[in-house]
Amino acid sequence: MLLIHCPYCDETLPEAEFTYAGQAHVVRPADPSGESDADWEAFLFLRDNAKGPHFERWRHLHGCGRFFNAVRDTVSDRFLTTYEAGLPRPDLSTLTEDQP
Amino acid sequence: MTKFSAVSLLKNALTGHRNWTEQWPDSQPKEEYDVVIVGAGGHGLGAAYYLAKEHGITNVAVIDKGWLGGGNTGRNTTIIRSNYLYDESARLFDHALDLWQDLSQELNYNVMYSNRGVLMLAHNVHDVQSFKRHVHANRLNGVDNQWLTPEECKEVCPPLSLRKDARYPVMGGALQRRAGTARHDAVAWGYARGAAARGVDIIQNCPVTAIRRHPDGSVAGVETARGFIRARKVAVSAAGHTSVVMDSAGVRLPLESYPLQALVSEPVKPVFPCVVMSNAVHAYISQSDKGELVIGSGTDQYTSYSQRGGLPLIEHTVAAICEVFPVFNRMRMLRKWAGIVDVTPDRSAILGKTPVKGLYVNCGWGTGGFKATPGAAHTLAWTVAKDEPHPINAPFTLERFRTGRLIDEAAAAAVAH
């Protein structure tokens, strides 16, 4: 069971309180109807499936209920950081330490 | 290749087994191949075998980052069945099931295919409706599958509990008698031996780091830890690692890789004569020829390549087994392990050509790839050899995610109300 830091609650808590919510920074287009079939396919389905640092979303379901973003190394399962939804992607090169 | 038989076994026994030869050589990569297959699991090795045997293409290399059969082929719970709902799936898995029946003889290698029957349990009204839909569809597709009452389920599987007050009481089940299990390692080894005997090079411990393309976009070969290998055609069959390999060729796939855990109990005398699957509680169980109860779990919630998996899921899986089979409460778990499964949005495989000329893919089997092994391999070989879809794998294209023509077996079992 992973330990996850909720950036809203500022607490590190067990995975059982959280649900995984897929890749982060997949933005729903402002005007979906203007998107091509290929673009919509990419929005719906195409994912990085990164081996290594992965930008992903979690929801603190049994806590504050907020969705937030995280960078987790999918090889070690260690979190490099978590941050509030809407913030820009952190620079990977600065993320070497474990989260607080 | 020494032919395996009771006679050859006896003869070799008399000479102290000194004269057995290696089942496949440890090949070094050549500079160029007609076909390079990335991933030496059952699917990749099988494709090489059928390329050589049925299409006469023998200048083939199967390359793996580790040991052959060391990925999901050697990590799954070996359940084989074909009672899928949709015509496309039923045809693909039933083609595999046909090949399974004779695979030992075909390969001259006992893969111990055991058609002991797979029983899928229904625990609520929705399950009953869904399974009956499967039974009817299977019948009209010529796929065997029959509906059983709870009492009939118990006859097929005596350890089953029919307690009425159970949290998930058994309300019936769908039984495919022709389905069963096989010895997973033997499948990889049998295909490897058969392919090697026909001239295929099996190159182990040689990670493929990238797929290289010609300026015109077509495939040029693969970069590996042992240098560049030219290839006219490349087929990627690397399960959980397919995304990473295909990315290097500029092909993004609708795949996510999740940990999938499984476990076995200590071995006991025969007590469990079939395979039982219970989707409602996420429990999958059979007994191996060695006597271990082999138990499958669901996937963890997050993507991962760690092959680790968490404790809570295992606790839940074991609880589910004890719920359906309370007599196993005092059995002991011997070991548990994890594989990495690649899952598509519709939980069906992607099998065939890609936008890159000369590049083929076989992935997205999720938690059910082992059962498809001979069928996937057989049709992939066809597609690679002829550069066109096999009638059976044709629906399993990459394009379906664009058009919406999904083969969504999981959605078909959707639960709401």
Added chain:
Amino acid sequence: MSSHRVAGKGRIDTTRPVSFTFDGRRYSGAAGDTVASALLAHGVHLMGRSFKYHRPRGPVTAGSEEPNALIGTRRGPGRFEPNTRATVQEIWQGLETTSQNKYPSLKWDVGAVNDAGYMLFSAGFYYKTFMWPKSFWDKVYEPFIRAAAGLGVSPSEDDPDRYASRNMHCDVLVVGAGPTGLAAAHSAALAGAKVVLVDEHAEMGGALLSDPDVQIDGAGAWTWLASRLAELRALGVRTMTRTTAIGYYHQNLVGLCEKLTDHLPDLPADTPRERMWRVRAKRVVLAQGALEKPLVFHGNDRPGVMLAGSAQTYLNRFGVLVGKAPVVLTSHDSAWFAAFDLADAGAKVQAIVDTRDSVRDDLRAGASARGIEVRLSHTATGTSGRLRVKSLRVAPLRADQVGAATEIACDAVLMSGGWTPSLHLFSHTKGSLTWDDTQTTFLPKDTPEDCHIAGASRGLWGYEAALVDGDKAGREAAQALGLKIAAGRFEVAQDRTGSGVSHRELPSDRSPARSKAFVDFQNDVTAKDLRLAVREGMRSIEHVKRYTTNGMATDQGKMSNINGLNIAADALGKPQPQVGLTTFRPPYTPTTFGCFAGYHRGSHFEVTRKTPIDGWAEAHGAAFEPVGQWRRAWYFPQPGESMDDAVRRECRATRESVGIFDASTLGKIEVMGPGAVEFMNRMYTNPWTKLGIGRCRYGLLLGDDGYIRDDGVIGRLGQDRFHVTTTTGGAARVLNTMEDYLQTEWPDLDVWLTSTTEQWATVALNGPNAAALLAPLVEGVTLSDDDFPHMSCAECTVAGMPARLFRISFTGEVGFEVNVPAPMGLRLWELLWERGRQYGITPYGTEAMHVLRAEKGYIIVGQDTDGTVTPYDTGMSWAIGKKKPDFVGMRGLARPDLQAPGRKQLVGLLSEDRSKLEEGAQIVFDPNQPVPMKMVGHVTSSYDVGTSGRPIALALVEGGHDRMGEIVHIPMPDRTIAAKITPTVFVDPDNARLKL
């Protein structure tokens, strides 16, 4: 006194005799004995049979790594278990044990014919044969193989025991309470850390329990141990015995299995059998010690052949001489001490046979002082004896040449091939290992977890080294937590340090092909099997392991992995690290399913959600069905009624007068805020802007792929407030989806979402008399078509309770859903029940609800749709807001395949022969085609107990909307049924009945 018990030795309590049975024969032992030690005290070594060859076997070890001495244990009905290690199971008065894998008896086992045919049953033999004739595999070969395989028999009764699980948090968890772990716990605790110390044995102390003569800080080992344990407890260290650390999971989560009752003669009423601890430790110190390696030589499996360290344990912990005339065979110094201890306790040690050409002077002096013959540079080439070893055949080695052999008569062979650090839990952390050529073993290197590993488990040997290293690990763990402590000091006298060399199979003058030199005892894997596997092309240890089954027995390779690796590496001519190490996998020792399941059994397997009215339904004889986590009243049979009878009656009563239905399980979400209307517009397909306050609308929710996900009636209670209902099973999913879009896609909207499913109890009244029954109770709303027409909602008072009242219908009758605060739900229900008697009010369940709604063509998401169905497919294009710029699913709906002709569309079906169609039955256009048939749809809902006078069905049919009136066919196993495609509404198509 038993024949092999040594007076004054051991930690057992001989004043408390305990009797138990083994294979029906009664034996006596002492409190503190294991089954193995008690049997050995009677000179009994034969305790089991091996897996493949059914060879007679006795214990090789004194611990949980035991591969041979596996027994069945029983404690009355339901409490039987197979494969229990006799070396671990403590005896208690009345314990019944049985040997396994034998027929008819342990001494005379017919399965042993396999042993004679061992040349046939070489590694991988089953891959090469049993293929002809093909039909024999299922009918002959496999049943035979399966019957021969397995060890004990499965339990066959429900387990009456209870299991528990708990979470624990601590600063430092120390695994293993030998000298290293004791020292680590001590320094960490002294520094101020909250420490937990666990050990799998019944007693703490580890190797110290088997080495009483070692002096620490001026005291004997056992005295020091007692005072150290007292000190630890005084420091607040939590010590847990019979507690195995089974697995090391992410971020320092360690699973512990604590065995609480298996050693007790009487079961306490309030104690679970086992308890799973999930420990989240800030730091973990692994001090699991080392395991002794067997030597690999012909006949090394005969009962009486045992690890030297284990013989020392049986003597010093249990007061048992495993042999009165043992011979010691070793390549490591440690076995010399075992020889000395046994000799000092009265055994006539026949010889110490060491493969090395020189050993330390003090060891030679020790042997000489005890008159023990020493043979250096010797190998063992065999043993004799059928059910017990009688002699060891040894031969001198000169430059690897085996000289003339001699026999040494003996009643036990105590062997030692050196020691292997226990890296199991370290390996679970995905820690990396490094090969140490001098010790011929892997040692721990780096781990990603906050973990220390110390003592023998990192290759150190001797008590002082262990204590110092443990102390350091505890100190470092404390330091990592910001706590400081000076290094501890240990004065160790008569330390038992040592070293040794490692072997593959011992050199022999025997033909390798005829040698039965066992590597994996339980699975009968011999050195020649491993070499055969390599000859056949198995080049990695994973392949060798899987081909031979070496290391896959219930000891999980604890006895066999390293010997197997050394032999495979030799056969391949490669250094060991290039051949690889098989992964150690949890659990460390086999752990009961019950312990993993914990509390999650029976009714606690998963939570059952019940409505406030559930108890009333139960009292009134309802049959229930599970829907998601809820249990819902399915139907209310009266005495003598079948399900069909009951549902038919419930349907009729509702259509004719009034039915009452518990709809509390429906998901309810309060959507409020200035952005609520816009949010609803974006989420649902329907338009919401013009929906008036106090009005309701049927809402359809899609995924962004365009497929139907959920539906429900939604009421607008205010300008900025909606009462959204969802399907019962979909409530949590819908709220999650809404939150996802709101929080991450549309943070611009000022909206709050609140689940109110469990805040409201919902009672539905349907039928022509519904309004008459309800009206007198309602304050604030007049129940007329003018004031409160169909699809209205209002906040009002019902029977004095604050209520949200909806006039909606899922039956086609005039319908009201009254929402009152959940605690008042039962009161409202009972009041309506009481006052409804004048109308013959009838409670109906989910089945009648399904029938009534199907007669009106109302879909059930998940039954009539399956995740691949669009609003167009269900004929609900009317629910789509055509003028909206976007909603979830709009773009998805425009994808080519969702617009393509020939999609399956929802229609009604009436069978021509008026029979009830089966739900799930498949539909074809041409009934005469051969299999595989072209299927064009399936029956989604079907009922023959309704009020329309005939069986009705809903179905998805290819192009169905354009096929009204056409005949399709439903091929069943026994016949083909023709059915006519109709509209989906079977009752009151003009909705006249919805009017008052």
